[in-house]
Amino acid sequence: MTHTQKRIIINNVVMVLSTLSALVGIGFLFWILGVLVMNGIDALSWNIFTQEGAPPGYEDSGLKHALIGQFMIVGVATLFGVPLGILAGTYLSEYGQKSKLAETIRDISDIMMSAPSIVIGAFVYAIVVAPMGHFSGWAGSVALTIIMLPIILRTTDDMLQLVPSTLREAAFALGAPKYKVILQVVYRGAKAGILTGILLGVARVAGETAPLLFTSFNDNFLNTDMMEPMASLTVTMYNYATSPYEDWQKLGWAAAFILSMFILSLNILGRLFIMKRKGK
Amino acid sequence: MGIIIDRVFANLTKIIAVAVLLLVAWIFTVLLQHSMNSIEYFGFDFITESKWAPNLEKFGALPAIYGSVLSTFLAMILAVPLAIGVAIFLSEIAPAKLKSPVGVSIELLAAIPSVIYGMWGLFYFVPIIRDAFGGIGISMLTAGIVLSIMILPFMAAVTRDAMNTTPDILKESAYALGGTKWDVIKDIVIPYAKAGIIGSFILALGRAIGETMAVTFVMGNVHKISTDLLQPATSIPVTLANEFTEADTDLYYSSLFELSLILLVISFTIISIAKFYFLRRTKVAS
Incomplete structure (x- = not known):
């Protein structure tokens, strides 16, 4: 050979x-x-969307409580996480740039993005749940905000840096102050990218279970009071799947399916935004 | 007026950015404070003691640390060759028509929440292990395998990205010299992308060791050190997920916080090594 x-x-x-x-x-x-x-x-069935949790064996049981709880916990986290993340990202790209402070913040956020989410849950337990004396929807939102923050921060930073500096210079030449340049020129130029970052950030925290286990905890019935323990799709899924009751396990699969489809659509949507941007 | 707003805006963004740093410092401080009880009570024995008996107020972290390390190790052994295979397939072998759809679906699978991998593991993989090896199916081995499948898409996608950074001109030169695909991969692509590939493996390792939901379903939370992979076991995140809401004494709480702190320090270290030592130059992970 x-x-x-x-x-x-x-x-x-x-x-x-x-x-x-x-x-x-x-x-x-x-x-x-x-x-x-x-x-x-x-x-899947209509009951999933119209009925609340029930003891095992009841036919009229659904996931309405978990869907609404999930929406509220993730919604509030987005409400806090997105503006904070965008502003911090703006600092990195527009003010801090290559300074030591900015680079340190970038490095730490990169690490935070991969840090174990259950530890964030323990932290929030210590600063929110323990002082309040009980689990609450707020605590869940705080945990998710902390997880979302570095994601939004880093994508905003990256996306703003992609905006050509000639655009900024042109606006400065017209006499615009820096904040106006950022708000009206840079943000506009990076719109699609920032939106993608938000979608991916929401998708990421929507699938988090571990940090909610001992922050928002769970509730088998509908609760819209953020001060009280709240159901989420992920924790409900975990509890139902590990229960010995077949109808609960079935509900768990329904929750898994709805959540995955939601997260996959956000990811696909985010990709489409980026592709459209590249296509231009 | 414009100048004032300008200054307010600049400082606002700066304060929030610095707050991110402070937040991380705060996380470490709070975890440390809440661990003090257990640190003072057990000292260094916490890490070397293998008995975890809440009813006796005895807490040793060794089984959980051992479980974390072993399950991650198993997951890495299984996932690394597969990830390299998938990455080579995607970057060098697959026809152009397949590259993009397969690549995108792998990336999308990386976005599926880990709790779903855990659920699949419990309902579909546990019975297979039970039938194949006996026992109850909930075991260290099951956890390692489910974990490896969970990190596979992430690992394959990042490894592929690292391999794709090899300039085409280098590869073409090697082909022009008569190299086969494998020659090009082993002598050009892998040496060129080495730092990026190793970095992505370590990054995946950092994620795997802190992963909770994929393993909580299938590990069993049994605080026993066993070399038999078919025995149920525990890991740091599994212990936290199962016991945090059950802790009824200060020492119990404190021990769980110390476990969280240990986990955070371990994963911070691993991720930093990946990011700063291996991925600094290649910048593939973002």
Whole structure:
């Protein structure tokens, strides 16, 4: 066997192996997706959206309480996280730039993005839940805000930096003060990018379960008072899936399906925004 | 007037940006404060003691630390070769028509919440392990496998990005010399993207060690150190998720906070190594 033949054989072996591993990896992932869709569609019904939680065995049970709770917890977190993140990102890109302070903030936010979310839950337990004496929707929102903040901050920073400096200079030349340049020129130029960042940030925190376990806790019935413990899709999913009751497990799959579809659509939407921007 | 608003706006953004730093410092301080009780009571024994018995007020973190390390290690052993395979497939082998749809679906799978991986693990993977190896199916091995599947899409996507940073001209030169695809991959792409690839593995490791929901379903939360992978076990996040709302004494609470602090320090260290040592030059992770 010549050297060339040997190389070709090794090449073919590696190609086959890596294609196989790609198939195995992708196969597993589609298995999970398939399971999710099959069980999810099977469990979906109108009751899911119109009924609250019920003891196991009751037919009229649904996820209305968890859907509304999830919407409120994530909504409030977005309300806080987005403006704070955008303003902090603005500082990095427009004022701090390459300064040591700005670089440190970038590094720390990068680390925070991958930090374990359950630890954020423990932190919020210590600063919100313990002093209040009970779990609350607010505590859940605070935890999600902390997780969302670095994501929005870094994408805003990146997106603002993509705005060409000639645009800023042109606005300065017209005599506009810096805040006006930022608000009316830079933000406008980076609109699609910032929006994508927000969508991805919301998608990320919407799937968080661990930091809600001991902040917003759970409630099997509808509650719209943020001062009280609140149901979320993720924690409800966890509790229902680990229960021994089949109808609860079914509701858990429905919650998993709704949540995943929501998160996937946000991700796809975000991609479309970015693509549209590149297409211009 | 404009100047005042200008100054207010500039300072507002700066205050919020600095607040992010302070927030991180605050997180560490609060966790440390709340751990003080247990740190003072157990000292260094907390990390080396293997007995965790809340009813006896005895708390040793060793089983949880051991479980975190072992499950992450298992997940890495399984996920690294698969991720490299998927990345090579996506960046070098797949025809152009497949590259983008497969690549995008892998990225989308990375966005699926980990609680769903955990749920799938509980309902579909636990029975398989139970049938194949006996036992109850809830075990260290199951946790390692579910964890590896959860980090696979993230790892594959970032590894692919790192491989894609190799300039085409380098690869073309190697092909022109008569290199096979594998020659090009092992002698050009991997050496060029080495730092990025290792960095993305370590980043995935940092995520895996702090992952809660993918493993909570299938690990069992049993505080026992066992070399038998088919035994139920626990890890730091699993202990926190299961016991935080049950803690009834100050020492119990404090021990759980110390566990959180240990976890935060471990993952902060791992992620920093990945970011600052390996990913600094390549900038692939963003």
